[in-house]
Amino acid sequence: MSTVNLPRHLLASVEKPARYTGGEWNSIVKTVPEAAEQALRPFLRYAFCFPDTYEIGMSNLALRILYHLLNERPDVWCERVFAPWTDMADRMRRENLPLFALESRTPLHEFDLLGFTLQYELAFTSVLDMLDLGRVPLRTADRTLDDPFVMAGGPVVYNIEPMADFFDLVIIGEGEEVLSEVVDCYLHWKASGDTRTREGFLLAAAQIEGVYVPSFYTVTYKNDGTVQAILPNRTGVPATIRKRIILDLDQAYFPTQSIVPNTEIVHDRIFLELFRGCTRGCRFCQAGMIYRPVREKKPAVLVNQALEMEKTTGYDEVGMLSLSTSDYSALSELTDGLLCELTPHHTSISLPSLRLDNFSLELMEKASSTRKGGLTFAPEAGTQRLRDVINKNITEEDLLKAMELALRGGWSGAKLYFMLGLPTETIEDVEGIAHLAQAIEKLYQSLPRFERPKRLELSLSTAMFIPKPFTPFQWSPQADTETMKSHQMHLKDLLRHSRSVRYKWHEPRQSYIEGVLARGDRRLGKVIEAAFRGGARFDAWDEQFKYDLWIDCLEKAGLDPNFYARRERSRQEIFPWSHIDCGVTEDFLWSEYQQAILAQTTPECREQCSACGAQCFGGGVCYE
């Protein structure tokens, strides 16, 4: 094993060098057993790789959990690797230094297993950048026994096909159990002595439920470019891969000796995970489908975890994580418990965006006795019709009532989130966004002066809707970039006299490429590689994104981005992700799509079960 020596001039010349130097409190350094000892008892070096900066990666809950989970084992040392920012990556290449793990500064290529977590498609080129900088062959086909096995997990892997050429194995679903099984499988393979081919381990790993080995499946295409079939090309490999979930989150492993970063990260506080899944069923939301069914943690468990973490980390702030915190059934009990236990130690609670109602305003008052936290509100669409299409269960009346409460309660404004380009959207829906903002302005003006804040400040932002796999809109075409731009301009124009509104929008071309990758197939692998070779990395960062390069690479590969993003797909089409099973059935998603077109809503899980299929896991909200 070697270690990478980082010269002073290198660290002194880059932005935020503490990103690269490790040594944080609660980070784990182990002694690697000697080769002779390893021959008797195999030891696994695991690199948890996050294809974005340290500040973003360290804010990721999967990393936080799995890092410590793996390090609990005496036969594993899990270390962390983040994508070096462009200044560092360029200098490392110039000085011929390989990418290394923070704990031991061992080069990436010397590890046994690399586990990437993928949170967004636009991180794909950063995966390649990290492999390349770590001297790991990019393609599975080019890797030898001396190279690590490269794995992927996270929400994006529900359609990992565009990256199928680069990952040896993929973990579908929640990692707490299956990751340990993969590690066992690897150590067993090492101990067996029969390690002449990489395939031996991959075949054994493919037997584990939730493990997908892309190279064991052959994809054929029809003349029209759509998928003909996805079939196993080995015996003993499952035809479909079902995601793994943890049924009892109270019993599940959760680390309380969490790493405390030396430099400020995005979510720099104690994390509490309230629940997984979401009962709401918003039709645009992939997370709401793939994390089903909803499973909650008990408030007493969470309060204990917070207290323990407060001691072991020294953090003075506790944050809550979930897809929709307002839906946590014991929110009041939890926040009361936390406030009562933590306030005496000067530890504050940071509330995430909550659905605006009386209750959450009270909660915010309680949680921030000195400061008013920001309010966020996500109506997503400008008219009731379109909100019904997407099954976003909020009315204009709800919004105005909540805003009145907030304004009377001393808040001077809110952030409003919308999407442009939703299926069936018309110009009236776009104008509806402006009307909603103006209705809030009117409401503000109608309040007596002494019952409202001095000034109203609304921050309104529009993101581009991107149809994602495993959602009812997976069949739907993505809106075109030009129309989106004109809608943004129209909206900006409508809001020009609304002085209390600040309008921000998202670059539609970036969303277009994200849309291509999200519903893409294996043929995009060479496009991603070409984009990386052409200089693409950190594509999710506006200032790094190179649209023309992507278009050029697609063209050179003879692939039409509109085929992936802008095509209405038929009910019969086999998707590139059809061999992945997230529990929610295609029939349910299709019926939701049909309901959407009719602007018919579907009740949330706790009101009425809509038989989405997630019941098959035998737990969670389906059995409450």
Place this chain on the structure above:
Amino acid sequence: MSETFIVRLRFSRREPAIWLAHLDMMRTFERSIRRAGLPICWSQGYNPRPQMTFALPISVGLATAGDYLDLSLEEDLEPADVMDRLNRSLPTGFAILAANRAAPSKASLMSLVRAADYRLETPGLAEAIARIANTQPLVVEKFSKGKMVDVDIRPLIEKIQLKGPDCLEMRVKAGSSANLRPDLFLKALETYGDLPAEAAADCAVTRLALILDSNDPESAGS
């Protein structure tokens, strides 16, 4: 207001902690103090913070063998106990070397700093020093208050002692009224002493000690 008790700590920071920015270091100490369970006083107001004062900011990349930090505590703890508890709670690279009671005074710890001793290590230092021996003044450009200004750093240097061809120790003015940062000194060596830019960029700099304005330097805690 209840009584507060000041403990003056002398601490070191080495690799990898030298790469923390000063704000990051402050945050790291705050959290370490909380982990150690020390009864730190909290400031009043909107956003209460643990009350601690560093004698002099430490720039990114700078090691120190002896900087000072005052903690305001609610209880009169044994300084050795404070040192011990904090040492068990600090991340890699930080260590508390000494702890002493200090009398609460109107003068802040920062205002007591008069000078600092530094050790610089990089190839070619002695030669570069020889070349600047007769350069008078040593004017370098410095970024100050949003613009570049020329400063003569010669009056800020109290003494320089060569420790070998590639090592020197120096005492320079430090503190809020006059302060010489070692990177500025290296820039002068580059400009007037032909120290190669690579050598300057790779120079390891350690603050050996802070000289506080007091009759008996030992009372400051060392």
